[in-house]
Amino acid sequence: MSKKRIVLTGGGTAGHVMVNLAIIPTFINEGWKIDYIGSKNGIERELIEPISEVTYHSVSTGKLRRYMAKENFKDPFKVMKGIAQSFRLLGKLKPQVVFSKGGFVSVPVLIAARMRGIPAVIHESDMTPGLANKLAMPFAKKVLATFPETLESISDNKGKWIGAVVRSxxxxxxxxxxxxxxxxxxxxxxxxxxxxxxxxxxxxxxxxxxxxxxxxxxxxxxxxxxxxxxxxxxxxxxxxxxxxxxxxxxxxxxxxxxxxxxxxxxxxxxxxxxxxxxxxxxxxxxxxxxxxxxxxxxxxxxxxxxxxxxxxxxxxxxxxxxxxxxxxxxxxxxxxNYKSVEAKEEVIKIIKTTAKHN
Incomplete structure (x- = not known):
């Protein structure tokens, strides 16, 4: 039986990497091959590359600004380039599942995953989804939320409240x-x-x-x-x-x-x-x-x-x-009085179930 393979993505800030860092040890211990797609110079590279069991790949990404700036005219081309790079990468890696923590770099990866027919799971930490996750949600099978209120922003019954994932x-x-x-x-x-x-x-x-x-x-x-x-x-x-x-x-x-x-x-x-x-x-x-x-x-x-x-x-x-x-x-x-749910285990279980269905 071929080794299970997962692609992780997310970046721009440390917050868009922390859940990935929390679940990586479990997938390493269970023998999964782990690849990470991030930006060339983002903080995700600094945090992920030192992990010897994870292979880091960089792709082009735009910033998806909400304000007027001349870079806004360049960014769609950067995103399209990132989609093409992610499409080639995913075709080469052939993962069973993609897990995204959000951030600008995740958008081309999620679009390419849908084009390749690879199921994806997204995690949203904030109460209301960020712009990158809003754009990426239509391309995901499941969207996991830290706050129960977030489910009001997620359509198609793909949302699930799991609570906060904390690094053990x-x-x-x-x-x-x-x-x-x-x-x-x-x-x-x-x-x-x-x-x-x-x-x-x-x-x-x-x-x-x-x-x-x-x-x-x-x-x-x-x-x-x-x-x-x-x-x-x-x-x-x-x-x-x-x-x-x-x-x-x-x-x-x-x-x-x-x-x-x-x-x-x-x-x-x-x-x-x-x-x-x-x-x-x-x-x-x-x-x-x-x-x-x-x-x-x-x-x-x-x-x-x-x-x-x-x-x-x-x-x-x-x-x-x-x-x-x-x-x-x-x-x-x-x-x-805060009742912590076993969110990390739930995330891992949902990723594995999604991979199994693939």
Whole structure:
């Protein structure tokens, strides 16, 4: 019997890769041949290529912007090129199934999979589907959702709510190693600041403007995004990183509070680890508003506090973090009531069933 083969895709941000990273170990252990189709220079390449059991392939991709830009006229040609490249790749690889986490690079892959007659499964993390997944959904057999509300946006009865997929390795971090990696003494509560894989300039600036005051209350791990380090800052109790992958579980176990954007993958990981969080979602000026919906859902359920980006100043940040500390016991109690479903196992089961039917 020939070896089972799966093609994974998704990229543009780390959030469009994390579910793939969560399921890859299971498919490796069960002897599947795994290929990943991503962009040439995206963060997905940085995260996937080091995995020796996964073969990475790059294709052309457009950005599918929602705003006017001269690149919009070039992008349809990039997408068509990506479809042709994906069509040739899938014909050569002959996978039983394609699994997509979303992002711009997934669109040509899903279209090519339909052209090849290869069934595809999509995972949507946010409450409302992103533009790339909206375009790709007609070409998929199944669309899996983190939020039950997402099913209202999915037609043809192909949607299924499964809950949040959390990487199992995040539960096995070492607090002392995390403190050592960040060179922190561990004498004060630790605040982890994350702005997503690309960073968040406004959050970074507000934190640095109030750093002296924040360091009176916290030791800080600041994951500030690529090219966003500030080498002039060298203060005790403050550690900055561009991006963290392998050691993230240790840093999370050293963390007492989180200040973050509100991407769905990240906030469900903080929820699973019971970390009180202050969320500053991307504003509608800079996004389609999905992070605002995610943040408000967590606020409503008592898992997080929310500070709108329009209201972000150094002073409002300090006050919001003071309020977070004061409410931490209540937030943790609410998070203890969260019933985590076995989402990762359900995703893997659906992928295998889809492959079997093929």
């Amino acid at each position: 390795e995040l539960f096995h971090g070492d607090k002392q190693k995390g403190l050592a990696d960040a060179n922190l003494p561990g004498e004060k509560p630790v605040l982890l600041i994350m702005g997503g894989s690309a960073g968040a300039q406004r959050i970074n600036q507000a934190v640095r403007d109030q750093l002296d005051q924040l360091l009176e209350q916290f030791e800080i791990i600041h994951i500030c995004g690529k090219n966003n380090l500030e080498p002039s800052i060298n203060q005790k109790g403050y550690a900055q990183f561009e991006y963290v992958s392998d050691g993230l579980s240790d840093l999370l176990h050293a963390t007492d509070y989180v200040l973050s954007r509100a991407g769905a993958n990240a906030i469900f990981e903080f929820l699973a680890l019971k970390k009180p969080m202050l969320l500053i979602p991307l504003s509608k000026k800079a996004s389609r508003g999905d992070q605002i919906l995610n943040a408000n859902s967590f606020k409503k359920q008592g898992y997080a506090h929310v500070l709108e980006e329009e209201n972000l100043t150094g002073e409002s940040l300090v006050k919001s973090l003071d309020d977070l500390r004061a409410a931490s016991a209540t937030l943790k109690e609410n998070m203890n």
